[in-house]
Amino acid sequence: MKNENILEVSNLKTYFKIKEGIVKAVDGVSFSLKKGEFLGLVGESGCGKTTTALSIIKLLADNGYIEDGKILFKDKDLTKMTESEMLPTRWKDISIIFQGSMNALNPVMRVSDQIVEAIQLHENISDKEARERVTKLLELVNLNTGLIDSYPHEFSGGMRQRAMIAMALACNPGLIIGDEPTTALDLMVQAQIIDLINDLRKKLDTSMIIISHDLSIITEICDRIVVMYAGKIAEIGTVEDVIFNYKHPYTEKLIKAFPNIYGEREMVESIPGFPPNLLDPQKGCLFADRCHKKIGEICEKVDPNLIKIGEKNHMVACHLWGGKDE
């Protein structure tokens, strides 16, 4: 690898073609990820975070396509690869953990078989060796290895999620994407999974992108945060910068929407209004009509660019801090 960035996303634009027109789900997103780094992708439903993730592994729906931009993974541009070229990259280099829904694992296949098939798809090893790997993986995620031949429905939600994590690690990928990895779990189990991920982090050097609408999870696991809104990045920076030194009004609202367990018992603020229509996005800043810190006409006329503020690559797209042409 030339530089230490395992992933570089530049100006990614992913659109969806529907009957009424084109939905600009992701419209100019750029960020990078260093080896071993954990990046959090945060925002409301529909802001484009899952679409960004799916764009990376090129797993979009049939009507989705990458309009523009580059996705460099270990210096290979994934946007230029065809479907058959992508197949070896999937899971071996980049794997993904989905929301721990009831059906994230195939109900009629044993858990062991599901992990074994993932390994054998990319590596030429015997069944016996593959099973040994699976046993080690289950140990890694604190699952009882005696359950190796169970069916998914015999696992609890937390156990299924651990199995998914084990499966995601099976081929030693450089990058794992976790799409709402804790959302479907109850709080106690969520805490366990977070501990597990932090624990694994110490043992392995896999990079991770964690997608969540739950800011508290992100702050516990990640190094850096990307705040997305309406398909664009609102703010990006380290966890300290974004949480304690936020610059974008949307980030502020997002943080204030989560009650602070140590703080005063005050009313949680919600964000008034609705997310914008991505089919026919209005001019100017897409957060303008919900923004409580609008500075004037410029917010409605000009779409702010991401500009750097502070030292450690803290960037924000807001006219409050400049953000016109660079």
Next chain:
Amino acid sequence: MNLNYLSKKSSHSIITLFIVITINFFLFRVIPGDPFAMIAKAGNLSAEYKEELSTLYGFNEAFPIQYVKYLRQLFAFDFGLSFKYRKPVLEILGNRLMATLLLAFFAQLFAIILGTVIGILSAAFRGKKIDVAALGFALFIYAIPAFWLGIVLLSFFSVKLGILPLNGMVVAGLSHPTTWAYIKDVVHHLVLPVFSMGLAICGGYAIIMRGSLLDVLTEDYITTARAKGFKRKDIVIKHALPNAMLPMVTIIAINLGFMISGAIQIETVFSWPGIGRLVYEALMARDYPVLQGAFLIISLTVIIANFIADILYGYLDPRIKYE
């Protein structure tokens, strides 16, 4: 095997069986007209025979007593005597049932394979020409009366082309030198009925398979399979199909009632000596014991087949198997 599931399905089947037996009983007793007239319609019966029958069936007595007599006879496997043939009904039913099972089995097999393939192609290429054509085909098949399909195919392959036999299970009156010759003759006669009946019922399977597969393809584990790097073809066959086939088992069971209707029609058109045709013949001859017996046997077969399908499903779906 999950005992809870097994016992639940068993009891359900038995209860349904009793309801069917009861309905069967009432069917022939509660119809307007006096029971003697029913027997009288069968032709000339001697006064003593009428006397015998009325004691046998208890026509003079109150319903509850008749019902008990009826049940007792059933459990002794006494289905009575045929008015027309003067032979035990059970004997007549036996042979005909075999012929129908033969026809039904192969027709069902053909229908399932054809329907499944069409359904898979339809779902895998949703929205494209294959899908539209397949849906059109399935709908068309649904609208065709089975007997008409039989007639049309008969007139084309038997009459016009002359390559397949016109009727019966074997060439009438021919004695076969070897068992193999017999089998060949039967198979030769089976082709057209099986093809007609299979074609007539495959439409439902195609639509169900399509729906089931489309549902499965939206599930999360399919996205996981895609993320693992499997080719689309492998995903459909290795991951989606095993899940999509499960509802088919239930549908096959539900379809059995529809199959009986098909069997009656096809057997009539092709003069196939099965139980479906027997119903028709007995009806024409007003042979009520045979009719009642046939009706009961058919219902029993449907209940048993449903039960087997339930057991099979319980075995195939790990969610039920390992409870």
Next chain:
Amino acid sequence: MSSNINRKKVMKKGIIRFIDIFKENKMGVLGFYIIVFFLLVAFVGPLIYSYNPQEFAKGGLIAPPTKGFPLGTDDMGRSILGALIYGAKVSLMIGIFATLISVFIGTFIGIVSGFTGGKFDSVLMRITDGFMVLPKLPLIMILAALLGSSTRNIIIVLGLTGWTGTARLVRSQTLSVKQRPFIERAVSVGAGKGYIMFRHILPNVFPLVFSNTILVAAGAILTETTLSFLGLGNPLMPSWGQILRGAFTSGAVSIGAWWYFVPAGLCVILLVLGFALLGYSFDEILNPKLRRH
């Protein structure tokens, strides 16, 4: 009462919206036109092309199509085209009336069973299951033979055997409507059971019943055709099924007289298709679970 006026307004709006959505549904529109076509054939046809089933031997027997007889003749020398036109009304009428009976019974049982619940519901549904398991065609054949083959009896028999699907459907819909808060409100206000079932549940169940009715009609027409083919129909009211019976018993099939049985069959298929397309399109529009997304 103002609530009644509002009700009518809301209903009217709903119907207009439904028609707008329906116009977009190609499948449904096609089905609709097919049915309209056959309705025209059935009611206007006889005024244009005269046919009398009692008149025999006008043309040759089982003669191929000629100028005078565009679709040939049957085994009694009557015009097959005439029989088809005349039979359209019979097939349609029997199918529709039988359907009305089935749907009425099924809806009634479904609502009462679903709303009453408890043991009554279980028992009723078990009996319905028993009925569903009974092989339908043999049952219909037996009833038809025992009751006699008048047209009225055929309609009754078809009606009495076709309700199980509707009953199950209506019952499950009733169960979900029963949960809605306005039902609870009605009960607490003291509304009688019958009133609730009729005034509140029925209107909410109705859209589903409507699409189901059309599909039941498709099945009824098919069943009547089969019944007539098997010789259990009314020979004096020649439906398309009767024509096909004539073709079969007269041996027309074995001599390849395609004009006798192919057109009649095609008519049945087309009409049933029409109902099926219409019914499925209604289902698509009215059943929220089936929406594409």
